[in-house]
Amino acid sequence: MNNHYNSISQMTLPTGRNRKRVFSCMRFYKAFLIAVLLMLSAGRLFATHFYGVDLYYKHIAGNTYRVSIVAYGDCSGTQFPSFSVNKPQIQIFKGNAEFLTDLLDHEPPQEGIEVTPVCPAELANTTCVNPAGSVPGVKKFVYSKEFTLSGPAPDWKFVFKGYTDGTTIAGRSNSLTNVSPPGIIRLEATLDNTQHNNSSPEYTTIATPFYCISRPVNFNPGAVDADGDSLVYELVDGLDTVGLVTYIPPYTGSNPIAVATGAFKFSKSTGQLNFTPNITQKSLVVYRVSEYRKGVLLGTSMREMTVVIMPCNNNPPVGYVSNAAGATIADTVTVQTCKGSHELAFDINPTDADNAIINMVANGLPAGSTLNITNNNSKNPTSRFTWNMPELPDGNYTFFVTYTDDGCPIASKQTQAYTIHIAPDHIFAEAIAADCGEKGFIKVTALPSWVPWTYQVLLEPELVFSGGSSTTTAKTDSLTPAKYKVKAINYFGCTADTVIEIPFNCEIADIPTAFSPNGDGYNDTLLVRGVNIAQMNLAVYNRWGELVFQSHEVNKGWNGGYKGADAPLEVYGYVLSVVFKSGNTFHKKGNITLIR
Numbered sequence: 172m173n174n175h176y177n178s179i180s181q182m183t184l185p186t187g188r189n190r191k192r193v194f195s196c197m198r199f200y201k202a203f204l205i206a207v208l209l210m211l212s213a214g215r216l217f218a219t220h221f222y223g224v225d226l227y228y229k230h231i232a233g234n235t236y237r238v239s240i241v242a243y244g245d246c247s248g249t250q251f252p253s254f255s256v257n258k259p260q261i262q263i264f265k266g267n268a269e270f271l272t273d274l275l276d277h278e279p280p281q282e283g284i285e286v287t288p289v290c291p292a293e294l295a296n297t298t299c300v301n302p303a304g305s306v307p308g309v310k311k312f313v314y315s316k317e318f319t320l321s322g323p324a325p326d327w328k329f330v331f332k333g334y335t336d337g338t339t340i341a342g343r344s345n346s347l348t349n350v351s352p353p354g355i356i357r358l359e360a361t362l363d364n365t366q367h368n369n370s371s372p373e374y375t376t377i378a379t380p381f382y383c384i385s386r387p388v389n390f391n392p393g394a395v396d397a398d399g400d401s402l403v404y405e406l407v408d409g410l411d412t413v414g415l416v417t418y419i420p421p422y423t424g425s426n427p428i429a430v431a432t433g434a435f436k437f438s439k440s441t442g443q444l445n446f447t448p449n450i451t452q453k454s455l456v457v458y459r460v461s462e463y464r465k466g467v468l469l470g471t472s473m474r475e476m477t478v479v480i481m482p483c484n485n486n487p488p489v490g491y492v493s494n495a496a497g498a499t500i501a502d503t504v505t506v507q508t509c510k511g512s513h514e515l516a517f518d519i520n521p522t523d524a525d526n527a528i529i530n531m532v533a534n535g536l537p538a539g540s541t542l543n544i545t546n547n548n549s550k551n552p553t554s555r556f557t558w559n560m561p562e563l564p565d566g567n568y569t570f571f572v573t574y575t576d577d578g579c580p581i582a583s584k585q586t587q588a589y590t591i592h593i594a595p596d597h598i599f600a601e602a603i604a605a606d607c608g609e610k611g612f613i614k615v616t617a618l619p620s621w622v623p624w625t626y627q628v629l630l631e632p633e634l635v636f637s638g639g640s641s642t643t644t645a646k647t648d649s650l651t652p653a654k655y656k657v658k659a660i661n662y663f664g665c666t667a668d669t670v671i672e673i674p675f676n677c678e679i680a681d682i683p684t685a686f687s688p689n690g691d692g693y694n695d696t697l698l699v700r701g702v703n704i705a706q707m708n709l710a711v712y713n714r715w716g717e718l719v720f721q722s723h724e725v726n727k728g729w730n731g732g733y734k735g736a737d738a739p740l741e742v743y744g745y746v747l748s749v750v751f752k753s754g755n756t757f758h759k760k761g762n763i764t765l766i767r
Contacts, residue, residue, distance in 0.1 A: 220248020221341050222309055223378025223476040226331055226358040227371040229397075234322055234364075238263075238329050239315040240275055242341075243379045243477075244283065246299035246308035250339045254312045255282045257337035263318060264328040270321065274336050275314035283310035288381045290579040306580055307479065309379045320364070327362040332412055343409075344477065348452045349422040349429075354411030360472040371472040372396040372460055375534040376573060376586045378476040382448060383483040383581060385431070390444045391586040392458055392474055393571040395535040400462040400469065401566070404442035407459045409475060416455065428454045428478060441569055441588035448480040466739060485578030487585045488529045490521035490554075497560075499663035504589050509665035510565050510596040516557045519572060519589070526550055527576035527583075535570045537591070542572070558591075565595040594620055598659045599685040599764075600671040603700060605652045611673035612648035613657060616687065616694050618766070619643055621661040629656045644693040678703050680749040680757050685764035688731030697763060698728035699747060706750040711743050711763065719743065731765055740765055 225241040238261055244254045258274040287297045287309045295301060299308030320327060333341035333355040343353035360371055375393035382388050394402055408424030409416035418424065428435065434447035442458065458474040491503040497515040498508035508515050519542070521529050529552050533542040540558035554572075573586040598617050605611035617624050621643070628636040628647050635655070636647045652675035658668040680701030686694045697720075699709055704725055711720040711729060719738060720729040731738050742762050749757040 220245045220251045220254075221343060221356055223474070224331070224341070224356055224358055225374055225378060225472075225474045226329065226360050227373055227472045228329055228360055228362065228470075229370040229373075230368040231317060234320040235317055236320065236362075237315050237317045238275065238360075239313065240331060241374075241378070242312045242314070243286070243377065244310045244312060245344060246285075246297065246310055247302070248344075251310075253335070253337055253339045254310065257335035257339060259314050259331060259341070260334040260336065261316070262330045262332065263320070264326075264330065265321065265324050266326045270327075271318070273316065273318070275316045278313040278315055283312045285309065286311045286377045286379070288377070288379070288575075288582050288584050290577050290582045293580045296580075307381075309377070311377065323365045325363045325365050327364065329360040329362070331356070331358045333357060343455065344453065346453050347455050347477065349419055349427055349454045350409065350416045351419050352417070353455075354409070354413075354416050356475060357410040357412055358473045358475060359410070360470065362470045363468065366467060367398075367464055367469060369400070369462065369464075369469040370397050371462065371470055372400075372402060374474055375571065376584075378474055379479065380476070380584065381479045381481060381581050382487075383485050383583070384448055384451060384480055386484075386486055386583070387434075387447050388445065388487070389489070389585040389587050390478075391571055391588045392442050392460075393534050393573070393586050394442060394460055395571075396462065398462075398464070400464050402442070403461045403463065404437075404439050405459045405461070406437060406444075407457050407473075409455050409457045422454075424457060427456050428452070429480075438588070440567060441590060443588045450480065451482055452478070452480045454478045454480070481581060483578075483581045485527075485576065485581055485583045486524035487583035488521045488523040488527070488574040488576050489585065490519045490531075490572060490574060490587060492517050492519060492589065494518040498591070501592065504587060505592060506590075507592045507594060507663050508560070509663075510563070510593050512562050513560055514558070515560050515591065516555060518553065518555055520551075520553045521574050523550070523576050525576070525578060527578055530575045532573045532575075533570060534573070537568045537570060540570075542570075556589075560593075563593060565593045567592050592620075594661060594663070594665045596665065596667045597766075598626075598657065598667045598669055599683070599694075599766075600657050600669050601683045601700075602671045602673045602681075604674045604676050604679045604681075604702070605650070610649045610651055611675075612646055612650060613655060613671055613673065614644065614646045615657055615659065616644050616685070617659055617661070617667075619691075621659070621665075624659055624661045626657060626659040629658065631656055642693065643687075643691065676702070678751040678753060678755055678757075680704055680707065680747065680751075680759075682709070682745065682747055682759075682761070682763070684762070685766055686729075686731070687766045688729075688737075689767040696728040696730055699725055699749075701725070701749065703752045704749055705752045708748045709745065711745045713738075713743055714741065731767075737767075738765060740767060 223243040229237045262272045263270040285299045296304040297306045297308035298304045341356040372394035406425045429450045430446045431449045436445040456476045461471045462469045495517040498506040501507045544554040546552045568591045575584045601614045623641045625639040654672040686697045688695045709722045719733045747759045
């Protein structure tokens, strides 16, 4: 049956009325397959009381991991009582082979915690408190259990297929407006523990956000990773037991919400989802988060949500960065700062268009930093972020602030990611020697995040040249042979310097210390530069001693590829041997940095 369904889902679809017939046929087959699954699951009920589910894992010790499911239940669902009674089933696979199947245990409180995003005055009217209530009620349930894996493997997989030890199957709500049929919930998390132990990120926001029509939304899952890994976010298709969920056109996994024209924005680097909904809806939204450590993918995890849009008039609170010290404001939620130990601070003072009371909660703050909030739970809270920043690698450091107002019946809750971008402090200089007839020059390359930038060339203590560049590369010529200091300053004040020597040699061969094969037309190819070269051999090796590139021709350089793919960003060793036209020989060993 799966093969038959897949062949339908992958066929080329016609247009117009025939296209509608094909979509109708696809939905029929999917509904039929789900019905068959339910019949095979003797005595089980197809429950439709799930609003959202998170699946993640945490490393405990050795090969032991705790696998957890956080389920958000619709209190008005007929099978809602099963949340506090039944236990979800987890399957663990090693590659394609099933390793074990077991049930997770309830975490207290077993009866769940109500997380309905409404104002206090409406709490008595939620369906969690009053079955006849007018407000959809949501409760949060947590299940977990520790498992010991058989050892390191690159392809561990933790899978929830919607099954429990009871008579219910985790079906999505029939009220979803962007998929049909809703299907059975399936979530997957992956783990590669061959190099590192790893814990997947945990989400600090609920998976059942409620919002008002025509009001701008700022949502973030607030993923916090205990290992400090780099996270990449995706909006993906939902899964069910027979493949992918079928989205009702024009909706897709990456475009799952009905919004005003042009009012949808998603950040893969922070998970921030900004949109303005234009109709009432209950939309399935699925996140997949991938974790990288030093460029190596360690694992993925998933979150499934129902975004509820209701007819209400509450404007959400917003908070923007201001009054920065030790950094420059790049946009309303991002500051840029220089590498190295120093103090950094800025304000976040939220406002609410309805003059509502605002509550602020911060999560995922960088180690050693604080967000000092004053007048919280008032109409004008203020906060000051401070960080005595240590020596850290360059890159992005993100934290989250959740704003909740006291609007009724829906209390607007917005979670915003704030990013501190630490600029790299590297510049790269290449000297071309003064030969028998001409003076030399220096070619200086900065990283793209530095543009525009200025630079100085000094024959210390004398300033020889100063200028600026709106590209990543600048060149200073007509320099006599000597040792020069090159200093670069980026547009928000960070500095970097290096020392480069222009030799005088009619017979010369050299190679840059770095190149950037990123297709921008500058420094894309690693080439041997020199004068009067008759023969040469250039061999480049990776850190494991494998030969990744070799050339015997001056004009044949390395484009950064290896085995049909881009070589990783790292330092490579090289050996250069040259025979000049005079018969003299030259040998050199060194390192090359590949950047993009």
